[in-house]
Amino acid sequence: MADLRFDTKKIKAGYSPLDNNLAISPPIYQTAAYDFKNTEHAQNLFTYKEAGYLYTRVGNPTVNYFAERVKALDGAKNAVAVGSGMAAISYTLLNLAVGGGTILASPYVYGGTIDAFDRLFPEFGINIKLTEAILDPAKLDAEITDDVKAIYVESISNPNAYLLDIDAISEVAHKHGVPVVVDNTLATPYLYRPLEHGADIVVYSATKALTGHGNIIAGLILDNGDMSLYTKERYPQFYKPIVMLGGKAPADIFPDNFFIFRAILVYLNLLGAALSPQDAYLGIIGLETLSERVAKQSRNAAKIAAYLESSPAVEWVRHPSLASYKFKELADKHLTNGGGGVLSFGIKGTPEQEAEFLNNIKLFHYHVNLGDARSLIVDSPNTTHSELTEDEFKLAEIPRNLIRISAGLEDADDLIEDLEQAFKAAGLL
Numbered sequence: 001m002a003d004l005r006f007d008t009k010k011i012k013a014g015y016s017p018l019d020n021n022l023a024i025s026p027p028i029y030q031t032a033a034y035d036f037k038n039t040e041h042a043q044n045l046f047t048y049k050e051a052g053y054l055y056t057r058v059g060n061p062t063v064n065y066f067a068e069r070v071k072a073l074d075g076a077k078n079a080v081a082v083g084s085g086m087a088a089i090s091y092t093l094l095n096l097a098v099g100g101g102t103i104l105a106s107p108y109v110y111g112g113t114i115d116a117f118d119r120l121f122p123e124f125g126i127n128i129k130l131t132e133a134i135l136d137p138a139k140l141d142a143e144i145t146d147d148v149k150a151i152y153v154e155s156i157s158n159p160n161a162y163l164l165d166i167d168a169i170s171e172v173a174h175k176h177g178v179p180v181v182v183d184n185t186l187a188t189p190y191l192y193r194p195l196e197h198g199a200d201i202v203v204y205s206a207t208k209a210l211t212g213h214g215n216i217i218a219g220l221i222l223d224n225g226d227m228s229l230y231t232k233e234r235y236p237q238f239y240k241p242i243v244m245l246g247g248k249a250p251a252d253i254f255p256d257n258f259f260i261f262r263a264i265l266v267y268l269n270l271l272g273a274a275l276s277p278q279d280a281y282l283g284i285i286g287l288e289t290l291s292e293r294v295a296k297q298s299r300n301a302a303k304i305a306a307y308l309e310s311s312p313a314v315e316w317v318r319h320p321s322l323a324s325y326k327f328k329e330l331a332d333k334h335l336t337n338g339g340g341g342v343l344s345f346g347i348k349g350t351p352e353q354e355a356e357f358l359n360n361i362k363l364f365h366y367h368v369n370l371g372d373a374r375s376l377i378v379d380s381p382n383t384t385h386s387e388l389t390e391d392e393f394k395l396a397e398i399p400r401n402l403i404r405i406s407a408g409l410e411d412a413d414d415l416i417e418d419l420e421q422a423f424k425a426a427g428l429l
Contacts (some may be wrong), residue, residue, distance in 0.1 A: 001014075002018065005421075006073065006189075006190065006259040006291065007291050008291050009072045010069065010073060010287050010288060011288055012140065013063045013068065013069045013071075013072030013073070013282075014064075014065050014066075014067070014069040014071065015068070015069070016070025019286075020061075024365060026061075026062055026065045026281060027061075027062065028062050028277045028278055028279050028280075028281045029056075029061045029062045029277050030278065030298075031056060031060075031277075031403065032055070032056050033054070033055050033056065033289060034055070036054070036184070036208025039172070040049075042054075046244065046255075047245065047246050048245065048253050052189050052217060053133060054175075054183075056277065057252065057268070057269065057272055057274040058264055058265075058269050058274070058327050059264075060270055060275075060277050060280070061277075062280045062281050062284075063081050063274075063275050063276075063277060064081075064225060065280070065281040065284060066081050066218075066275075066280040066281075066283045066284050066287075067079040067080055067081040067220060069284060070189070070206070070210070070222065070287070071222055072420075073189040073193075073287070073290075074184075074193055074195060074202055074222050075193055075195050076195055076202065076222035076223060076224060076225075076261070077223060077224055077225025077229075078222065078223050078225055078257045078260045079220060079221065079222040079256070080220070080221050080260050080263065080264055080268065081206070081219070081220050081280060081283075082218075082220070082268060082274070082275055082276045083273035083274055083275050083276075084205070084207070084217045084218065084273060085183075085185060085203070085206070085208075085218075085219040086112060086113075086116065086205075086206060086219070087219050087221075087271075087273035087355055088205070088219030088220055088221045089116065089183065089203055089266040090116060090267075091122065091221060091222055091263045091271070093121065093123075093126065093150065093152065093181070093194050094124065094199055094235075095181065095259065095262055095263045095267060096149045096150045096181075096235070096373065097121075097126045097149040098124070098126075098237050099125065099237065100125035100127075100143070100416045101126060101127070101147055101148065101149040101208065101279070101287075102126075102129055102147045102148045102149065103117075103121070103126065103127070103128045103149060103150050103151075104129050104131050104133070104134070104140070104143055104144065104150075104153065104160065105117060105127070105130050105131070105134075105150070105151075106129070106131075106134045106153040106157070106164065107130040107132065107395040107396045107397075108154060108160055108396055108397070109152075109153070109156035109158065109183065110158045110183075110379070110384065111384045111385030111386065111387055111388060112186075112239070112384070112387075114130070114182070114385075114387065114388055114419060115200050115387040117130070124247050127147075128152075129142060129143075130392065130395055130396075131230065134151070134153055134164060134169055134397065135164070137168045137169070137171070137172045140169065140172050140173075140409075141172045141175070144172070144173065144176040144178055146234075148176070148178055149178065149235070150175045150178060150179050150180070150181050150201075151178060151179070151180045151181065152181045152183075153166070153180070153183070154182070154183040154184075154185070154186065155182050155183070155184045155186070155187045155192050155194055156186040156187045156191075156192070156320075156342070156368075158186055158342065158363045158370065158404075159398065159402060160318050160344055160396070160397060160398065160402075160406040161186070161318050161319055161320060161339070161344060162238065162326060162327060163191075163320060163330050163331050163334065163335065164327075164330075165327075165330055166180065166194050166197040166198060166199050167198050167236040170197065170198025171198060175231070177229060177231060177232070178229075178234075179200035179201055179229050180194075180199045180200050180201070181199070181200070181201045181202075182194035182199040182201070182202050182203070182344075182421060183202075183203050183204070183205075183208070183339070184202050184203070184360050185204050185205045185208050185210070185339055185370070185371075186342050186370065186371070187209050187335075187340060188204075188209050188290060188294055188371075189290075189337055190294045190295070190337060191207075191294060191298070191337050191338060191339075191340055192288065192334060195222075195224045200223060200224055200226065200229060201221065201222065201223045201224075201259070202221075202223070202358070203220065203221055203222075203223045204220040204222075205217065205218075205219055206218035206219055206220055206283055206367065207219075207371075208370040208371035208372075209290075209293070209294055209297065209370065210283075210286070210290065210338075210371070211282065211283045211286030212286045212289065212293045212294075212371055212372065213282070213286055213372065213373055213392075214372040214373070215282055216279040216282050216286075217279070218279055218280070218283055219258055219273075219275075219314070221263060223259055223260055223262060225256055225257070227251070227255065227256060227258055227365055230258075231291065237262065238250050238258050238259070238262060238274045239251050242265070244265075245265075246404065250262040250265065253295055255351055257275050257409050261273060261370070263391055263417060268340055272392045279317055285345055285428045293373065294337075294338065294340070294341065295337065295338055296409055297338075297341030297371070297407045298321075298337070298338025298341060298407075298413070299338065300341065300375075300407035300408070300409070300410070300412040301319055301321070301339065301340065301341045301342065301343050301405070301407040302319065302338070302339060302371055302413060303412040303416070304343065304415060304416060304419070305317050305319035305321055305322055305343045305345075306321070306322070307419070308313065309322060309324070309427075311420075311423065312323060312348070312428075312429065313347065313423040313426075313428035313429050314346065314347065314348055315346035315348040315401065316345065316346045317344070317345040317346075318343060318344045318345070319340075319342075319343035319415065320335050320340065321338075322338040326405055331353045333380075341371060341406055341407040341408070342370060342405070342406050342407075343405050344380070344402050344403065344404045345403055345405070346401040346402055346403070347403055347428070348401075348428065349427075349428050351400075353426045353427060353428055354379065354403070354426070356425060356426035356427070357375070357423060357426035357428065358377065358379060358403075358426070359423045359424035360421070360422040360426065361377055361389075361418060361419075361420040361422045362377060362421070363375065363410065363414060364377040364405070364415070364418060365377070366378060366381055369406070370406045371401050371406060372406060372408055373408050373409045374408045374409075374410070375405070375408035375410055375415055376405070376406040376408070377403065377404070377405050377406075378403070378404050379402070379403055379404075380398065380402050380403070380404045381393065381399075381402055382400060384404070418427070
């Protein structure tokens with residue numbers, strides 16, 4: 001499928017009707033387990049001498065079709081779908097820093113991710129350092145010590161819609177033999193493909209714009225297939241024998257895919273955040289309209305951002321389409337298909353007026369998802385990022401008056417009129 005274009009891949013990649021009784025739409029393999037042909041077949045599956053399915057927690061055809069399609073869209077070599085975006089992040093970072101180490105992370109990330117950085121990973125002896133150095137290659141270079149196991153960033157950040165220079169970050173990280181992990185949830189592979197910019201691992205919350213209908217919880221881990229970065233000295237976990245592998249190590253079994261193989265064998269298998277076949281099927285259907293959805297959401301967001309920037313009720317606006325955007329040069333270079341559906345703005349009023357504004361919204365849905373076909377609005381500092389400390393708010397450049405919009409597929413003029421009437425109801429116009 002490498003020679004096919006993006007919109008063909010989103011319909012065709014990763015699935016063949018010939019393997020599924022000529023069914024055009026991928027079947028939902030709603031089964032917990034799979035029969036073994038005989039004892040030899042069972043032993044071969046459990047020792048990975050033979051490919052196949054044995055238990056849906058660690059492998060299912062429908063789930064695999066979903067992962068394979070996203071893999072094709074991202075230009076990845078290996079992929080696994082899991083039960084949520086947070087599972088994808090957790091399994092990835094645990095897999096890289098098991099036994100201890102430091103992850104250098106962007107401060108411009110989802111609040112739940114920062115909450116995991118603060119509360120979950122220290123329990124495993126993993127230090128997460130939020131650093132502004134991801135904006136400055138020279139400073140980042142100085143911060144990468146022998147203890148650092150990965151650089152973690154979001155391509156387009158939540159909620160600020162900041163775009164980071166993955167090319168520059170990757171160049172510095174690779175000089176030290178450290179992989180770059182990119183959460184590409186807001187961008188999706190339609191707007192941006194991190195692996196083409198030097199990233200090594202991509203994670204998604206497929207709950208968001210990737211599938212686009214707010215009806216599943218799902219995540220993905222993808223990589224570029226280059227295992228040479230994971231040296232035995234810095235990443236010994238990939239080279240340690242595992243009993244169930246017959247005394248072999250993950251690197252011995254799958255020399256071109258041991259990063260994701262170990263994530264499946266250890267974390268998906270034992271922690272168990274499996275994606276259900278039904279949700280994987282819904283994800284496949286959602287992918288079929290990825291380009292059309294994200295393109296319109298980007299246009300709607302740009303039109304809303306322009307309106308907000310001209311409104312006396314608004315203090316500031318952040319979206320890649322605006323001339324005032326902090327990373328405008330980078331956006332013009334890399335986001336050629338649009339700036340994405342997410343924008344943020346600062347309301348010019350009291351907290352009471354902000355609440356009145358939100359309580360008078362009629363078309364936007366007030367909740368915490370992103371990338372839905374429906375337009376969404378939320379006060380991030382009080383909801384999605386409420387777990388941040390004051391220092392983390394300052395580092396992430398999230399003012400207390402920030403409101404996040406995820407533009408949907410409605411008519412942009414109707415959405416703007418809704419914002420206008422809510423501003424008036426709150427006494428801001």
